[in-house]
Amino acid sequence: MSTSTPDTTTRRVAIVTGGSRGIGRGVAERLAADGYAVVVGYGGRADAAEQVVAAVGEAGGEAVAVQADVADEQAVARMFDLAEERFGGVDVVVNAAGRMDLAPLADYDLDVFDRLIRTNVRGTFVVGQQAVRRLRRGGSIVAFSSSVVGLAFPGYAAYAASKGAVEALTLILARELRGRDVTVNTVAPGPTATELFLEANDEERIAHLAAQPPLERLGTPEDIAEVVAFLASPAGHWVNGQVLRANGGII
Incomplete structure (x- = not known):
């Protein structure tokens, strides 16, 4: 965690949930490179989140890690509180937290289904609700679906339904x-x-x-982070209410 005093008169601030790994980490580091102060939200991997904070700091940026279950409205509210207290406000919210549990519908464990829906659907709703209440003018909300x-694809019924x-x-x-x-x-993303x-797919798949x-390749977290950075930037501000399929042309 950085100890420098934030400049709240000009600083733009981003909250990135699921920011400790994968696409979320790529987004957090990309936005930090654009000059955002970043709140790295994470669920259970404090060590991974602190690695992101350290990487941002080493690159000359500022970030702080905050644990928050995205489906818990009180935890999410505290995350926004911290962003406002530490950095002066919130301009961009990227909800990259998510679950992927795959199985055919006939065999799908309903307890797993409930947990998936809680994170992917309720979590998106809860984070969006706080974002609506807190974002400054000129801000952006970016959520995540899936191509x-x-x-x-067979086996993706629950995941696709949540997205x-x-x-x-x-x-x-x-x-x-x-x-x-x-x-x-x-x-x-594709x-x-x-x-x-x-972890969710075997080598053949x-x-x-x-x-x-x-x-002819998989996407990378950096590919997706570039799309998010554009949407969060003034250059992308005329794009609104859209679902962008960032998938390399897979059909």
């Missing part, structure tokens, strides 16, 4: 923010080489998916 919503809910929220929330000068968009993805896009 599997359109690809409809379809995120997509349904996107344009509605953008319209509810009329007059606030705040954008709302969702990024839907197969991306994150720990979450690699990973190789098959990597061969599908015309670019």
Whole structure:
């Protein structure tokens, strides 16, 4: 955790949930490189979150790690409180926290289903609710879906359903923010080489998916972070209420 005094008159501030690993870490480090002070939200991996904070600090940025279950409204509110107290406000909220538990619908454990929906759907709703209440003018909300919503792979029914809910929220929330000068968009990555993805798929399936896009590779967290950085920037502010399928052309 950095100890320098923040300049709250010009600093832009981002909260990135799921910021300790994978795409979330890529986003946190990319936004820090753009000059944002970053709140790295994490669920259980404090060591990984502190590694992100250290990496940001070594690159000349400022970040702080905060534990928060995204589906817990009180924990999420405390995370926003800390961002405001430490850095003076919040301009960008990126909800990259998520679960991926795969099985055919007929065999899917309903307790696992409930946990997945709690994180992916309720978590998106809770983080979005705090963002709506807290974001400064000119801000951006970025949520995460998945290109599997359109690809409809067998075994992904629960995960795709949870991400379809995120997509349904996107344009509605953008319209509810009329007059606030705040954008709302969702990024839907294709197969991306994150720990979450690699743990959920066997080697044969990973190789098959990597061969599908015309670019003939898996995406990387850095690929997706570039899309998020654009949406969070003034250059991307005219994009609003959209679901962007960042997947290398996989169909």
